[in-house]
Amino acid sequence: MNRNLDDDSLMARTAQGEEAAFRLLVQRWEAQIKAFLTQMLGSVEEAEDLAQDTFVQVFRQAGRYRPEGKFQSWLFRMAGNRARSRLRRRKILGWVRFQPELHDRSGGQPGPEEHLEEIQTSARIQEALHRLPERQRQALALHRFQGLKYKEVAEVMETTVPGVESLIQRAMAGLKIELAGKVEMS
């Protein structure tokens, strides 16, 4: 299997039942989808569950997929829809959970104090992100953390580019208030 095949070609082959093509698609996108869902939900376990469901849906819908070069938007839209419906269900259950241990990113191996400070900062930012309205959080997660352009975010969220601009500006204004005095801003 040629690893340079684009997503649309891989989808076409997946639709024909080629396991290697589907596997390559999953491997290409799973980290990003898991990270995005973790941002949205604040829980790795739930993010993994929903990422699995998302890829199962990709497989099932491969035959109906229209190759227009927008696989990324299509994939993130499916994942985003699942995250939103999970968040709605959580709201109904009145359950909100945040896992600060998720944000223990000790790649650079700082000293214990710096490490603790990093974890605290990361946790505060994540808490603030989780207090944002759902769509603002989604737009910010896709743009800031997954590197999607406004146009791509607009496709995923089925809105316009000015709509995305507005969501991100409001999200940043909200974070500024939430994080005032809590995160080192100098």
Place this chain on the structure above:
Amino acid sequence: MKHVTGQIQNWLSGELPRAESRALEDHLESCAACAAEAAEARVLWESLEAGAVSPDGPSLWPAIRSRTVGRAERPAWFFGQGRLAQSSLAVAAVAAGLVLGVFFPGDQGQIGGEAEALDTADTSVESLWLTGSSWAGGFTDLQSDWLTAGETETETTGQEGS
């Protein structure tokens, strides 16, 4: 040029066309208010990096495979492949449980019965061991002596108490 605060976020996001971006940067050099706002916004934007998540853990592929392409490998006669087949299997399992429950209801006094059986078993083991050992006769004698002594003591105590 008027203040550019409304465009600062788009500039940070890399979403401004090159010409607009250059004009904004020129403005920031001459406007202290906008420059301060841009600096603050940039710090917040960059601090968000600390909130990025990089979930580790094993690949999801094995789980996804078993729910998609791997399903075809499962023999149809074993579990069936549709929801209907799986539901039927569940109903059959419950029905089998009920039938077994009706025809083999078990012993109502099972717990007491077992306890009794254990006692009996213990006693019989002890008896067997004692019977087979050279202590058998001696134990019987000791037991009689002990019982006799107990009776005597009870009588004595009874007399003292009256």
